[in-house]
Amino acid sequence: MAKWRDNATMRVLGIESSCDETAVAIISESSGLLANKLYSQIELHSPYGGVVPELASRDHIRKLGPLVHETLAESKLELADIDAIAYTSGPGLMGALMVGAGFARSLAWSIDKPAISIHHMEAHLLAPLIENISPNLPYVALLVSGGHTLLVKIDALGDYTILGESIDDAVGEAFDKTAQLLGLPYPGGPHIAKLAIQGNAKRFNFPRPMTDRPGLDFSFSGLKTHVLNTLRGLQKNQSSIDDQTRADVACAFEEAAVDTLVIKSLRALEQSNANTLVVAGGVGANKKLRQQLKENLAKRGMEVFYPAPEFCTDNAAMVAQLGLLKLAELRVQETIPAQELQIKVQPRWSLEAI
Numbered sequence: 001m002a003k004w005r006d007n008a009t010m011r012v013l014g015i016e017s018s019c020d021e022t023a024v025a026i027i028s029e030s031s032g033l034l035a036n037k038l039y040s041q042i043e044l045h046s047p048y049g050g051v052v053p054e055l056a057s058r059d060h061i062r063k064l065g066p067l068v069h070e071t072l073a074e075s076k077l078e079l080a081d082i083d084a085i086a087y088t089s090g091p092g093l094m095g096a097l098m099v100g101a102g103f104a105r106s107l108a109w110s111i112d113k114p115a116i117s118i119h120h121m122e123a124h125l126l127a128p129l130i131e132n133i134s135p136n137l138p139y140v141a142l143l144v145s146g147g148h149t150l151l152v153k154i155d156a157l158g159d160y161t162i163l164g165e166s167i168d169d170a171v172g173e174a175f176d177k178t179a180q181l182l183g184l185p186y187p188g189g190p191h192i193a194k195l196a197i198q199g200n201a202k203r204f205n206f207p208r209p210m211t212d213r214p215g216l217d218f219s220f221s222g223l224k225t226h227v228l229n230t231l232r233g234l235q236k237n238q239s240s241i242d243d244q245t246r247a248d249v250a251c252a253f254e255e256a257a258v259d260t261l262v263i264k265s266l267r268a269l270e271q272s273n274a275n276t277l278v279v280a281g282g283v284g285a286n287k288k289l290r291q292q293l294k295e296n297l298a299k300r301g302m303e304v305f306y307p308a309p310e311f312c313t314d315n316a317a318m319v320a321q322l323g324l325l326k327l328a329e330l331r332v333q334e335t336i337p338a339q340e341l342q343i344k345v346q347p348r349w350s351l352e353a354i
């Protein structure tokens with residue numbers, strides 16, 4: 001069985017392939033992030049208005065090898081200089097996860113180093129650490145992407161409580177579906193935000209789902225249906241919907257979605273006795289959401305933190321970062337644990353089950 005490199009600064013190569021981004025990064029214990037590469041499949045899936053799982057898996061196979069080469073070259077390292085391979089093993093798309101896990105475990109096996117399985121959402125929660133920022137504990141994270149809407153309390157590394165989550169569509173999915181109804185390209189979030197700038201916020205008032213009752217769960221499918229019914233109602237009265245009306249609908253939808261996230265985030269902070277909110281995921285790029293969270297939290301003496309955009313959306317730096325923390329735990333055992341030959345992934349995997 002191999003030994004650790006003597007007195008070495010640990011370096012971890014991270015691999016992310018849970019959805020439609022293929023990403024590879026290398027992080028060093030002493031020098032931080034050495035390289036962070038990402039290939040987005042947006043163009044591949046765009047004609048279908050959403051991610052096609054089979055196409056995603058095939059593309060990860062095509063891109064992973066070249067990305068590992070590029071990442072090593074940029075870090076001026078060879079595979080032998082890497083101490084562990086960390087990879088996302090769930091939650092996510094089964095085929096996409098299998099590609100990343102199979103690749104990562106084979107790579108680790110070939111250099112006789114550990115392969116470390118990473119929970120994708122846990123990596124998102126700890127993304128601030130990439131920039132050397134450790135929010136005061138406990139803190140609350142709002143994870144808002146195309147696949148997830150979650151409020152999580154973080155009491156310590158590995159100690160997570162899910163405070164609330166979407167019982168149906170994720171908020172990013174609602175942005176994407178609303179965009180599709182308005183004839184906008186995929187992914188729809190940025191296009192809705194752009195169109196909403198021209199909209200009149202007073203023309204329509206859409207519901208803020210599940211905010212009128214206690215609790216921290218979300219539901220966004222009704223909001224999307226409300227958009228559909230509004231557009232159908234308008235189409236009955238006029239043959240085509242004019243540009244101003246489309247902007248007004250985009251604006252009403254965005255306001256409702258953002259308000260809902262703000263109301264629930266404030267509730268989660270108060271309930272957890274926390275004063276810091278970390279926002280991650282693609283919807284975290286939304287300017288209205290950022291502005292409203294900032295204003296509302298500042299009024300209560302609380303603060304909101306956003307990882308840099310490249311660490312906010314799916315990336316491999318967060319996988320490598322969490323891998324480094326897990327490697328530190330493994331090192332205490334002094335020898336490298338034996339490799340399991342079986343490759344396991346968990347498309348559904350609760351943060352509380354880690």
Ligand code: KG4
Nearest residue numbers: 145146147172187189190281282283286313
């Ligand atoms: O985290 P992410 O990049 O990828 C995954 O879901 O895995 O999130 C993508 C989601 C999409 O649903 C997209 O429409 C949404 O984030 N999004 C936005 C904005 N930018 C991206 N939603 C609202 N406003 C934005 N500015």
Ligand code: ZN
Nearest residue numbers: 124145313314
């Ligand atoms: Zn993600």
